[in-house]
Every structure is written in structure tokens, then in C-alpha cells.
């Protein structure tokens with residue numbers, strides 16, 4: 001028997017690398033109606049029943065912008081004092097510019113950009129409290145950016161159809177095939193986390209619940 005099979009520090013999915021462990025923890029936190037790997041009870045209002053107005057969608061974009069700006073302009077910057085954060089600058093997943101494009105378009109339709117709600121400001125306040133804990137920040141970054149490329153894109157298609165006659169919004173477009181970007185970024189996460197001791201990896205995985213809780217409040221702008 002290989003030593004690995006009896007290693008008490010082994011976690012689900014860990015043989016395939018750390019980002020795979022992060023994904024397994026995240027998938028279990030989905031509700032059963034959100035994703036087939038989801039383990040949580042069905043949502044009270046599944047996305048098939050969401051009927052937000054354009055103004056709710058603008059608020060969702062404004063809240064998203066507040067969070068993405070913090071990640072892209074304060075945390076994951078090339079000259080960050082934390083070398084781990086610099087590895088996540090300019091990955092191709094950045095969303096600030098695309099959100100500004102969409103918000104300008106919506107303003108031209110008569111929906112001016114509102115200030116962020118407490119959902120977004122509280123999330124950023126929480127992220128500020130984590131700045132010196134790369135393992136926790138990277139968990140939030142992974143979940144926030146990867147969620148947007150998965151469930152976020154499904155929601156985007158629905159919103160484009162319901163509210164914009166199918167017009168494609170920039171928030172849901174990337175300059176490269178997004179699966180190529182994700183694969184590259186998975187490699188970066190595995191490199192950055194590769195030599196973290198088990199307890200640091202576990203601290204990172206443990207942030208997943210809070211990442212769902214905070215992004216869920218931003219998303220709840222649409223769940224109506």
C-alpha cells in the first residue's frame with residue numbers, strides 16, 4: 001500500500017492538486033438545483049424563477065464592480081507586497097473594465113449606476129480584514145472569479161435574454177477562451193499553494209463557506 005493512502009492529512013481530491021480540493025469543497029456548498037454536485041437543500045427561489053428588473057441588474061453590476069475593484073486594484077496587483085497576490089495580477093479573468101462598459105451602456109438606457117449596497121461594502125470590509133492572510137484571500141479570489149465563469153455565465157445568459165433581448169454583455173465575455181484562462185490560473189494556484197503546509201491549506205479551504213455567504217448576498221440582487 002502506498003503511504004499516501006493512509007496519510008491522515010489527505011483531503012478529498014488532494015491527489016489531483018490543491019485547486020481540485022478547493023473545487024470539491026465549493027461544489028458541495030452549491031444547492032442541489034444549482035449544480036449536480038451540490039449537496040445543500042434546494043434554494044427557496046431557484047434561478048429559473050428569478051425575474052429581476054433592469055434596475056436590480058444594474059445594482060448587481062454596481063455591487064460586483066465594488067468587489068472586483070478591490071481585488072484588481074488593491075489586492076491582486078503586480079507590485080503587491082505579497083508575492084502570492086502578484087501572481088494573480090493580469091490573469092485574463094479581470095472584470096473591472098467589462099463591468100464599466102456594461103454600466104455605461106445601462107446608464108445610456110436610463111439606468112444610472114447606483115452606489116454599492118451593504119452587500120458589496122461589507123464584503124470588501126471583510127476582505128480588508130484578511131489582507132495579510134494570503135491563504136484566505138486566494139480562496140475568496142478563486143471562488144469569486146471561478147463562480148462567475150460557471151454559474152455566473154448561466155445567470156448571465158438568462159439575464160441577457162430576459163432583460164436585454166439577448167444582447168451580449170461585456171461582463172460575460174473574455175478576451176480568450178475562458179476555459180484556457182481557467183486552466184492557466186489553476187496551474188498558478190497549484191504552484192502558489194504547492195508548498196503550503198496542510199494547516200494553511202485547510203485554513204484556505206475553510207474560507208469557502210464565507211466566500212459563498214458574501215457572494216450570495218451580492219447575487220441576491222437578482223434573486224427576486
Ligand code: HEM
Pocket residue numbers: 023026027030033034035036047142143144146147150151152154182211212215216
Ligand atoms: C461551478 C452553478 C453560485 C463557486 C459551478 C458549476 C455550476 C454552478 C453549474 C459547474 C460545475 C461543473 O464543472 O460542471 C452555480 C449557480 C449558482 C452558483 C447556479 C448560483 C445561483 C456559486 C457561488 C460560488 C460558486 C456563490 C462561490 C462564491 C463555484 C466554483 C465552481 C463552480 C468555485 C468551480 C468552477 C470550476 O471548477 O471551473 N457552479 N453556482 N458558485 N461554482 Fe457555482
